Amino acid sequence: MVQPLKYLKETPSQTAGPYVHIGLAPGAAGFGIYEQELGWDIAGPNAKGERIRVEGVVVDGTGSPIKDVMLETWQANSAGVYAHPEQAVEVEEGFRGWGRVITDFETGEWAFDTIKPGQVEGRNGQMMAPHINLWIVARGINVGLNTRIYFEDEEEANGIDPVINLIEWERRRETLIAKRDARDGQIVYRFDIKLQGDNETVFFDI
Amino acid sequence: MRKPGEFYQRDRDWHPPALTPTYKTSVARSPQYALISLEQTASEITGPVFGHNDIDPLDCDLLRNYAKTGESPIGERIILHGRVLDENARPVPNTLVEIWQANAGGRYRHKKDTYLAPVDPNFGGCGRTMTDENGYYFFRTVKPGAYPWRNGVNDWRPAHIHLSVFGTAFSQRLITQCYFEGDPLIARCPIVKTIPDPVARAQLVAALDMNATIPLDTIAYKFDIVLRGRRSTLFENRLEGN
Secondary structure: OOOOOOOOOOOOOOOOOOOHHHHHOHHHHOOOOOOOOOOOOOOOOOOOOOEEEEEEEEEOOOOOEOOOEEEEEEOOOOOOOOOOOOOOOOOOOOOOOEEEEEOOOOOOEEEEEEEOOOOEEOHHHOEEOOEEEEEEEEOOOOOOEEEEEEEOOOHHHHHOOOOHHHOOOHHHHHHHEEEEEEEOOEEEEEOOEEOOOOOOOOOEEO | OOEEEEEOOOOOOOOOOOOOOOOHHHOOOOOOOOOEEOOOOHHHHOOOOOOHHHOOHHHHEOOOOOOOOOOOOOOOEEEEEEEEEEOOOOEOOOOEEEEEOOOOOOOOOOOOOOOOOOOOOOOOOEEEEEOOOOOEEEEEEEOOOOEEEOOOOOEEEOOEEEEEEOOOOHHHOEEEEEEEOOOOOHHHOOOHHHOOOHHHHHOOEEEEOHHHOEOOOEEEEEOOEEEOOEEEEOOOOOOOOO
């Protein structure tokens, strides 16, 4: 016999279902209830750095866009600092670094406005390339999927990023790189997510 | 020196796998490649912080937060309450808990829900609250009804409330569903059965809690939520050097 470890077990995950908007984005479900919904303003007005838009679709294994997805984003400010009490440095007033994004019911397109994050220190002092952490839930997804958005124009930093380089299959690394474009004077990064099949996006067990 | 470090690895045999064919939508929405395991960095061990000024105190009371003045929703009045803990049984204070649910007849207030049961003019179906300093939360609502869904021809979801919890880190983020003690639909539900271990399934069933009911007013169910535990970083650097 050994001593029991007596850890609690994590509450098991379940799908967010098709009506996730009722709880987490009720305006989109079709009714106004809260004075303010959370997560639409990621960076706030005072954040330094380059203002960008990130957009894309999430497609399933048949190639069809998924129209009932919710994505949450988590990122550092332009100095590479997270808005979290364990970080040594303060972030700009109003910068939360967290966003909540839902897809359009008709097209499946999603988009959010933010600032481009700075580099964050990874393990053993290695710098990570600028990235936005992403968490994806939807009907049919039993446990939320974690991935990262990196930026096409950070080629040098991406090349030595310790997380990108953890992916043994070089072809798969490309699925994490958002493509840069400019539209009406605004910087837009395109990041399509493929849940399954050819060019399946890399998902992490974090 | 001890300082808070990484979160315990998720036991993915305890959680549902991605591909669970009897829950049909999972078939085309489950990745086929293995997840890439990531040793945690600041990106994973930090997460958003919310405050009481983000939400209204009424947001946790679904009997009132959408009802017309002097009216209330139809249905079984319940309190859903419990604690948010981590795997070390430590409370998770000041964390955001959000819920959503159907009304007493199993109808969601959502433009995509076309079930013939009527919407309740006094029921919205969503709530949110912050846990207190002991990790405790509560909501007041009506017990949701079962509802049919297009999976098998005659599949019905058990009565359930969806819950979303943040914890202190992005890697603790969790969405789950709470079921109610004694519901015979639980054992038949393909979504419940995505979880392979019956002990894990039981962790999602809220217990009738007579100690917390308000006599002649509201019955109560208790639902504790456990988030990933966190270890201390015992050694900041490897003794043998990096």
